[in-house]
Amino acid sequence: MEPDIIIIGGGPSGLSTALHLARDFPHFALLGAPRILILEKARYPRPKLCAGGLVIDAEILLQRLGLDVSEVPHVDADRIQFDFEAKGLNIRVPKRHALRVIRRDEFDNWLAGKAKTRGIEIKEGITVKKVIPNQHHVTVETDQKIFYAQVVVGADGSNGITRRCIFPNAPVHTARVLEVLTPTHPSHEFVEVERGQRQWAYFDFFPVANNIAGYVWDFPTQVSGEAMRCWGVYDTNILANKERPQLKEPLAKEMSRFGFDLNNYEIKGYPIRWFSPENQMSVPCVLLVGDAAGADPFLGEGISVALGYGALAAREIGEAFQRNEFSFKGYRARVLKSALGQALLARWMVAQVIYSLKWKWFQKLVWRILKPIVVRLAWIFILNWGKRMPPTL
Numbered sequence: 297m298e299p300d301i302i303i304i305g306g307g308p309s310g311l312s313t314a315l316h317l318a319r320d321f322p323h324f325a326l327l328g329a330p331r332i333l334i335l336e337k338a339r340y341p342r343p344k345l346c347a348g349g350l351v352i353d354a355e356i357l358l359q360r361l362g363l364d365v366s367e368v369p370h371v372d373a374d375r376i377q378f379d380f381e382a383k384g385l386n387i388r389v390p391k392r393h394a395l396r397v398i399r400r401d402e403f404d405n406w407l408a409g410k411a412k413t414r415g416i417e418i419k420e421g422i423t424v425k426k427v428i429p430n431q432h433h434v435t436v437e438t439d440q441k442i443f444y445a446q447v448v449v450g451a452d453g454s455n456g457i458t459r460r461c462i463f464p465n466a467p468v469h470t471a472r473v474l475e476v477l478t479p480t481h482p483s484h485e486f487v488e489v490e491r492g493q494r495q496w497a498y499f500d501f502f503p504v505a506n507n508i509a510g511y512v513w514d515f516p517t518q519v520s521g522e523a524m525r526c527w528g529v530y531d532t533n534i535l536a537n538k539e540r541p542q543l544k545e546p547l548a549k550e551m552s553r554f555g556f557d558l559n560n561y562e563i564k565g566y567p568i569r570w571f572s573p574e575n576q577m578s579v580p581c582v583l584l585v586g587d588a589a590g591a592d593p594f595l596g597e598g599i600s601v602a603l604g605y606g607a608l609a610a611r612e613i614g615e616a617f618q619r620n621e622f623s624f625k626g627y628r629a630r631v632l633k634s635a636l637g638q639a640l641l642a643r644w645m646v647a648q649v650i651y652s653l654k655w656k657w658f659q660k661l662v663w664r665i666l667k668p669i670v671v672r673l674a675w676i677f678i679l680n681w682g683k684r685m686p687p688t689l
């Protein structure tokens with residue numbers, strides 16, 4: 297039997313769409329007769345380049361799905377530090393951690409396991425090659441067979457085939473990102489290494505002054521139970537028309553302050569497609585979620601965002617089946633109006649301002665002098681949107 301709904305990609309956005317459908321429209325996920333099929337090209341637990349920082353909104357959305365993310369191996373950062381040249385403001389959340397850091401192979405494997413126990417079929421090791429929407433159904437060509445579905449969800453990430461098939465000529469805004477894992481301390485401890493002992497997550501925006509429209513990060517993490525640190529550099533590319541140093545340079549500079557030599561570690565890179573109000577998100581019978589629709593442009597934070605898109609898409613799909621109308625005309629407008637959409641819009645505006653006004657004095661003003669105002673505004677407009685999402689239908 298052909299499924300009603302095919303979800304392409306089993307990362308957080310695809311799994312969240314399926315889990316929200318199963319919760320709010322249980323007839324789609326009857327055990328033994330699933331009507332939702334996830335097609336995932338890899339096999340769990342599969343690697344995914346990501347620092348794994350989960351903000352509070354991700355935890356709220358997972359809790360509402362009845363999931364306890366503390367089952368996944370994690371490290372909790374009790375404070376997030378936003379700096380410009382090593383000095384700035386910090387965010388703490390009363391009586392809880394500020395950021396939970398997971399590894400994506402473990403997190404996605406756990407989430408996929410939960411989806412399977414809730415009646416969702418996942419086919420692993422199958423790659424979608426082409427998505428062809430017709431007026432009344434969608435043809436999905438894979439490396440193994442052709443599927444047909446009433447609705448297809450493109451949850452296949454920043455370079456996803458779904459977006460490329462339905463919007464072949466649309467402009468794409470992507471950030472370039474590099475990541476490195478290290479032990480907590482460099483082997484030659486000739487510098488003070490206090491940072492490795494602290495369970496804090498650091499962001500430093502010093503690269504902005506050199507036309508890299510982003511920041512370097514340093515998070516505590518763990519790999520197979522061993523304490524590690526995850527470093528990286530994020531560049532929205534907003535200043536791509538200016539002269540820029542290689543992306544490695546600011547990362548190497550930050551790591552060397554703590555005695556780490558970037559050349560000693562494996563560097564990995566991957567793009568993040570970010571949200572812009574002009575991003576298109578649907579055509580008849582096909583919706584995009586997660587990075588395929590657009591992650592947070594300001595920090596490149598996309599796990600909570602992916603979970604949020606999943607909640608919105610599930611509602612859209614469930615209601616489309618109730619009305620038997622699959623144009624998905626209003627999807628983008630409803631995303632923009634939602635608490636998630638408002639947070640993404642706010643972050644898009646913040647990214648345009650903070651990264652375009654790249655002068656040192658401005659960055660110092662934002663991160664050091666206007667601290668209380670910045671923290672308050674961030675709390676209202678940028679964080680905490682998860683609570684404002686409708687809990688259930």
Ligand SMILES: Cc1cc2nc3c(=O)[nH]c(=O)nc-3n(C[C@H](O)[C@H](O)[C@H](O)COP(=O)(O)OP(=O)(O)OC[C@H]3O[C@@H](n4cnc5c(N)ncnc54)[C@H](O)[C@@H]3O)c2cc1C
Binds near residue numbers: 304
């Ligand atoms: C270096 C780096 C660090 C990051 N750090 C953070 C962080 O700390 N916190 C945070 O919140 N976000 C972070 N992000 C962003 C976050 O990783 C993404 O926003 C998030 O993974 C988006 O989820 P998704 O489900 O939309 O896509 P993905 O997680 O990319 O999942 C897409 C899935 O689709 C599958 N797929 C792709 N193509 C096909 C195909 N043709 N057929 C079948 N399956 C397919 C892939 O195998 C994959 O499983 C980071 C990203 C990068 C690159």
